Amino acid sequence: MVGHASLFSQMLSLVDRHRFERLVREHKAERGAKGFSCWSQFVSMMFCQLAQAKSLREIIDGLACCEGKLRHLGLAASPKRSTLSYANGRRPWKLFEALFYSILEVARTSAPGKRLRFKNKLFSLDATLVELCLEMFDWAKYRQTKGAIKLHVLLDHDGYLPVYAHVSEGNVPEIEIARALSLPKGSIVVMDQGGDPIRDSTQRKGRLCRLGRSSSTQRQQCQERSTHSA
Numbered sequence: 001m002v003g004h005a006s007l008f009s010q011m012l013s014l015v016d017r018h019r020f021e022r023l024v025r026e027h028k029a030e031r032g033a034k035g036f037s038c039w040s041q042f043v044s045m046m047f048c049q050l051a052q053a054k055s056l057r058e059i060i061d062g063l064a065c066c067e068g069k070l071r072h073l074g075l076a077a078s079p080k081r082s083t084l085s086y087a088n089g090r091r092p093w094k095l096f097e098a099l100f101y102s103i104l105e106v107a108r109t110s111a112p113g114k115r116l117r118f119k120n121k122l123f124s125l126d127a128t129l130v131e132l133c134l135e136m137f138d139w140a141k142y143r144q145t146k147g148a149i150k151l152h153v154l155l156d157h158d159g160y161l162p163v164y165a166h167v168s169e170g171n172v173p174e175i176e177i178a179r180a181l182s183l184p185k186g187s188i189v190v191m192d193q194g195g196d197p198i199r200d201s202t203q204r205k206g207r208l209c210r211l212g213r214s215s216s217t218q219r220q221q222c223q224e225r226s227t228h229s230a
Contacts, residue, residue, distance in 0.1 A: 006069065006072075008046075008047065008050065008073070009069075009072055009073060011046070011050075012043065012046065012073060012074070014103070015042075015099070015103065016102075017039070017074075019102055020038075020039060020042070020099060021039075023095055023098050023099055023102070024038045024039075024095060026098075027092050027094055027095040027098070028092075029091050029092055029095045036079060036083050036084075036087055038087075038091065038095060039074050040074070040075050040076075040079060041079075041084065041087045041088070041091065042096070042099075043073050043074060043075055044059055044063065044075075044079060044084055045059075045088075047059060047062060047063060056081040056084055056085055057081060059084065060078055060079065060080070060081050060084070063075070063078040063079070064078040104161065107159070107161055108159055108161060111158075111159030111160065111161055112159065112160070120186045120187060120188050121156070121158070121183070121184050121186070121187040121188065122156075122157040122158075122187075122188050122190070123154050123155060123156055123157065123163075123183065123187060123188065123189045123190065124154070124155040124157065124189075124190045124191070125152065125153070125154050125155075125174050125177070125178055125189055125190070125191045126152075126153060126155075126174065126191065126192070127150050127151060127152045127153070127174050127177075128150070128151050128153075129142075129148050129149075129150055129170060130148060130149050130150070130151060131146065131147070131148045132147040132148055132149060133147060134146060134147035140169070140170065141169070141170075142169070142170035142171060147170070148170030149167055149168065149169065149170055150167070150168050150169065150170050150171075150172055151165065151166075151167055152164075152165065152166045152167075152168065152172075152174060152177045153165050154181065154189075164181065174191050175191070178191065
């Protein structure tokens with residue numbers, strides 16, 4: 001008999017269940033729980049992200065369609081909407097933060113190294129706009145009739161793993177986030193021109209020079225290039 005595992009099941013197998021249960025005990029996340037485990041909550045919310053579910057009903061109905069395969073995911077049955085809603089509102093979010101850093105550490109040990117010739121640290125900074133309903137999230141003002149937040153992510157090319165993430169208002173450019181970063185000396189940060197609202201190339205070069213953590217000689221060369229381009 002040949003066994004087959006779904007892609008979702010294969011992704012969940014990357015999470016060490018013993019490490020997960022240890023984190024649950026450390027954060028006392030299941031204190032007072034009545035049958036609905038943190039693992040069931042984690043699987044439900046992972047399904048929400050991968051299936052791009054927009055509501056609790058979509059999560060529950062989607063899991064219910066896999067009724068015969070839920071045991072392979074560690075779930076006895078599809079949870080109820082009220083149960084999942086209560087767990088999301090009451091259980092400590094620090095459990096999943098600790099799980100993220102635990103998985104990230106495992107990924108760093110197995111990630112490939114940088115294959116570029118120069119020795120400087122290379123980062124890529126980019127952002128994505130997450131649109132929100134302005135009537136529900138009145139604090140996320142982006143345009144007159146639209147609401148949005150922006151997720152800024154810094155990618156380290158040594159292993160191609162994210163090292164920094166920041167959520168801001170929808171109209172904040174990447175250059176403002178980059179100026180607040182603490183990077184190793186001599187680091188190179190790559191971003192598209194959409195991340196800087198300044199259209200004049202000379203002004204942009206000057207701002208990027210002030211952003212860099214380079215030596216005084218490199219800063220002087222950068223200023224000279226800006227002067228010649230003017």
